[in-house]
Amino acid sequence: MILINKIQYTNLLGKNKQEIIEILGEGISYYPDNYWFYDIKKYWWGKKKALLLIFGKDGCVKAVNTKTYYFISSVIHV
Template identity: 45%
Template sequence: MLDQYKYLIGRNKEEVVSSLGQEFNFYPANIWTYEIHKTWWGKEVILYLDFQNDVVFNLKVKISYWKF
């Protein structure tokens, strides 16, 4: 799943916004998150983008489950 987002590495924030949208990310922040997938029973797949000098240098996908 991570491979389909590797094209974002090296892109600036404007390019990321045009590809993925703004979401609820604070523009000056160095870490942005995007919800890739969510199921009705609480499974979430989140994409984390790490920026250095406003350019993506690392990304990570985290899968979490809603806890009762």
């Protein structure tokens, strides 16, 4: 099971944007956007692991994914 600061990713499902900010901080995401990214691990050779939160029309998290990438363009291609 993958953990971030002892919080399970699945616990983020159903939370609204304000609750996510309280748990994970502001991160690099644009508030009105429905796709939020959080870098959760950085490797010394440039590889990164990111948490992708997808919000539904109701403003709550409907999907949680992790992505590993070397360049930002590979994260955006979901």
